[in-house]
Amino acid sequence: MRHPSGRAPRAWRSASLVATAAALLALTTACGQEKGDQSPNGQNVGNQAPAKGDGYGAGDGYGDADEGAADGGKAKAKAAGQLAVWDSKKLGKVVTDSEGFTLYRFDKDTAQPPKSNCDAACLKAWPVVAxxxxxxxxxxxxxxxxxxxxxxxxxxxxxxGWPMYRFAKDAKPGDAKGQGVGGTWYAAASDGKKAAPAAAETPEETAPPEAVPADPAGLSTRKDPKLGEIVVDKNGMTVYRFTKDSAWPIKSNCVGACAEKWPAVAPVDKADTKGIDKKGYMTYDRPDGGKQQTIDCWPLYTFAGDKKPGDTNGQGVGGTWFAASPDGKAVGAPKK
Incomplete structure (x- = not known):
């Protein structure tokens, strides 16, 4: 008697077993694969000047052609949010939006009455601030x-009365590449006037305020000056990995008193993340009955000793706790 597939029963069962084994192998190799020690069963257990033109911008007078949005060339307006002021040694006190980007005013506009004279191609380089x-x-x-x-x-x-704009070539908070463009664009002060350095000697320039997202992602990343790109939770707190855990099979070895000091990161929907690698991004059922988020199948934690966003007091504790990278690696862990 032959199987409906046309194969003999024994051959069909053999093919099925091979397919199952291949699927299991694919799953086990999808998680936690980084250089370091391997457990006896082969599973990785972890390692430790003003421009010329008509006053709108450079080149053709408006800025680069690819700076506009894909929906017709106009850059999308961004909401102002919570405004801030930062001291620039070169420009004086400059007003910024909630993301820390410099706001500008245009000499061809009017304040009394308020009127914006930047339109069409101009808006590609100088998006309005909503x-x-x-x-x-x-x-x-x-x-x-x-x-x-x-x-x-x-x-x-x-x-x-002065309309506010951002400049498309400002790539990060603190940039002021639009200053003096065309002899008509200037960074704005908090009172709407052109920003200007104080007559007296000013102290060393301070950093612009950090961006404060209106609705931060459940898990995202930040650039730490010492550790590089690391994962943070919705409150901006550093997320860690424990090198005594394992990625496959997924297992947390931090329970009891350890879990009080190193709280497990609760599950976060993939759609509520930013900059996080989705490989091995899954929820783990902890030994204590709770649920825990993983990246690359590694369980994630925060540290009770971190008191404010930006703290990394858990880094290197006991030689086993390290900040997590966006792809789930333990940042700074020694290689064994």
Whole structure:
């Protein structure tokens, strides 16, 4: 008698066993594979100047052609959020948006009455700052904030009547590449005037404020000056790995008193992450009955000794605890 597939029963069973073994092998090699010691059963247990033109920007007068959004060339307006002020040694006190980006004003606009004269191609290089949710920087008169309808219909933030913009070539908080462009664009001060350094000698330039996302992801990353790119939770607290755990089979060896000092990271939906590697991103059922998030199948923790975002007091504790990288590796762990 032959199996419906056309194979003899024994041959069919052999093929089925081979397929099952291959699937299991694929799963075990998908998690926790990093250089280091291997357990006896073969599973990895871990390691330790102003531009010329018409005043809109450089080159063709507006900025690079690819700076606009894909929806028709206009860069998307971003909400102002919580405004802040940072001291620049070169520019003076500069107003920034909630992400720490420099805000600019345009000499061809008017403040009385408020009017934006940047439209069409101009908006590709100088996206408007949306007035939605704008809050004055601490110590700044909130009555100076207002709004005007921009050429594209956006409700644009104004400060003392002057419409506010960002510059598409500013890639990170603290950039001010739009300063002086075309002799008409200038970083704005918190009162809407052009930012200017104080006449007296100013102290060393301070860093711009860190970005404060309005709705931070459940798990994301931050650039630590010593450790590099590491994982943080929704509250900005450093996420760690324990080198005594194993990735496959997934197992946490931090229970009891250890778990009180090193709380397990609760499950976070993949859609609620930013910059995290999704390989081996799954939920683990802990020995104590709780559920724990993993990256590359490695269980994740925070440290009770970290008191504020940015703390890394758990790094290297006991030679077994290390900050987790976006792909689940233990940052700075010694190789065995």
């Amino acid at each position: 007035a939605d949710g704008a809050k004055a920087a601490p110590g700044v008169d909130a009555s100076l904030l207002g709004e005007v309808t921009a050429a594209d219909g956006t409700k644009q933030l104004t400060i003392d």
